[in-house]
Amino acid sequence: AQTVTQSQPEMSVQEAETVTLSCTYDTSENNYYLFWYKQPPSRQMILVIRQEAYKQQNATENRFSVNFQKTAKSFSLKISDSQLGDTAMYFCAFKGQDKSYGGSQGNLIFGKGTKLSVKP
């Protein structure tokens, strides 16, 4: 079964600095997707960034970028120029191929989350 591990329960960073959140996962599948979601105190889950396993190039979305290491099964999120609005829980999530494509399942499997606090 697939698992997702986030080893940092809490982190803090000064405004305008850079922070990296770690995530490792375990799977026997070759084709899959990885995501980072942000959940601020409002509890709305927001998609931050997406990575397809077959793509070697790391995904970027403005101040957010990932370091995807497929062999090591590592998927870290880097937040540059941190802003107060980045304060939130961050969840790493794995999605395998849908069963119709020969995968195990198509739902998201989440890590336990990292609570990020951005300090002024």
Place this chain on the structure above:
Amino acid sequence: KAGVTQTPRYLIKTRGQQVTLSCSPISGHRSVSWYQQTPGQGLQFLFEYFSETQRNKGNFPGRFSGRQFSNSRSEMNVSTLELGDSALYLCASSTDRGEQYFGPGTRLTVT
């Protein structure tokens, strides 16, 4: 496009009662998934519906059920509520690329 909507946002029920939660996906999205979020267990997958058919199911007891209508709107039902069912229930609709977009959630409290 309007985002995923969930109703009601908050709900208080008594043990033994049943509850129905509703989710309207983003227009054009045919897949709807449900997740339960609790402080102890984190985010756990309940089930996924695609074109009115349950495509995937998590490891929850039969008290948890769902359905999807022809307009892609989905409902989930929990019967014989237990205290441990208190949670935030999140609905997500999916693109064909597998990205899931979440609604604001329904906070269920069982007393």
